[in-house]
Amino acid sequence: MTGTGTPEPILVLDGVEKAFGALQVTRNVSLDVRAGEVHALIGPNGAGKTTLISQIAGSLRPDAGRIRFDGADVTGLGVAARARRGLGRVFQISHVVGSFTALRECRGRGDRGRRRCVPVLAAGARRSRAQDEGRSRARPCRPGRPPRHPAGSLSHGERRALELAMCLVQNPKLLLLDEPMAGTGRAEGERLTELLVSLKGRIPILLVEHDMNTVFRLADRISVLIYGAVAITGEPAAVRADPVVRRAYLGEEEAV
Numbered sequence: 001m002t003g004t005g006t007p008e009p010i011l012v013l014d015g016v017e018k019a020f021g022a023l024q025v026t027r028n029v030s031l032d033v034r035a036g037e038v039h040a041l042i043g044p045n046g047a048g049k050t051t052l053i054s055q056i057a058g059s060l061r062p063d064a065g066r067i068r069f070d071g072a073d074v075t076g077l078g079v080a081a082r083a084r085r086g087l088g089r090v091f092q093i094s095h096v097v098g099s100f101t102a103l104r105e106c107r108g109r110g111d112r113g114r115r116r117c118v119p120v121l122a123a124g125a126r127r128s129r130a131q132d133e134g135r136s137r138a139r140p141c142r143p144g145r146p147p148r149h150p151a152g153s154l155s156h157g158e159r160r161a162l163e164l165a166m167c168l169v170q171n172p173k174l175l176l177l178d179e180p181m182a183g184t185g186r187a188e189g190e191r192l193t194e195l196l197v198s199l200k201g202r203i204p205i206l207l208v209e210h211d212m213n214t215v216f217r218l219a220d221r222i223s224v225l226i227y228g229a230v231a232i233t234g235e236p237a238a239v240r241a242d243p244v245v246r247r248a249y250l251g252e253e254e255a256v
């Protein structure tokens with residue numbers, strides 16, 4: 001709980017900074033993700049969105065600033081420790097192993113071996129309550145193929161759905177999604193958007209996405225990153241109307 005009696009957001013960034021040599025990529029970034037909300041992070045190419053996600057996930061150490069997750073300061077923790085605390089990340093680039101079956105992909109991500117994994121795409125096995133929750137969240141992501149189908153034969157959109165399932169079976173407390181729509185065709189993109197809509201309100205999501213239709217359909221709040229700094233955080237209507245954002249970013253996307 002915060003001093004005001006409201007629950008602390010699941011994720012709080014306070015003054016997060018990262019430079020690669022002389023290139024300052026994230027600048028004094030402060031934002032939060034509240035329970036149950038979809039918070040979209042948008043911005044032009046190279047604005048620092050993936051770099052910020054990597055700092056939240058723990059694969060990049062911030063140069064300055066603090067990161068609180070689920071009530072604890074995790075700034076000094078690595079990827080595995082943050083994942084164990086419930087941070088789930090779906091990458092911009094596909095990480096499925098083509099020769100594995102969809103089922104085995106999900107098991108592999110259990111990361112503590114078979115006893116801890118959830119066979120999300122198959123029936124059976126004794127499950128804990130947490131596993132049941134993860135399994136039920138992941139169910140809508142089931143690719144339209146048998147679970148023992150090699151993952152390499154899935155379409156791009158099915159792989160993205162599988163990756164989401166691989167993350168959800170671990171029952172994360174927060175989902176970090178980096179451009180889930182990237183590379184998908186229209187029909188696949190719509191199916192993925194529907195999957196994300198089905199998760200809305202059930203799990204908080206920090207969503208990096210260039211597809212503005214998806215962003216404005218899903219987001220409760222939007223933060224706009226420009227040259228590594230948060231230009232505005234607000235509800236979609238306020239962000240859409242902001243003149244600085246329109247000039248710097250949305251102006252390129254008049255179709256929004």
Ligand SMILES: Nc1ncnc2c1ncn2[C@@H]1O[C@H](COP(=O)(O)OP(=O)(O)OP(=O)(O)O)[C@@H](O)[C@H]1O
Nearest residue numbers: 020023025043044045046047048049050051052210
């Ligand atoms: N490991 C790295 N070393 C050096 N520069 C990097 C590294 N990672 C990212 N950058 C640079 O940091 C800047 C921000 O990159 P980042 O991938 O975070 O942007 P982005 O907003 O996610 O872009 P996009 O929307 O195109 O995915 C870019 O100029 C990129 O070249």
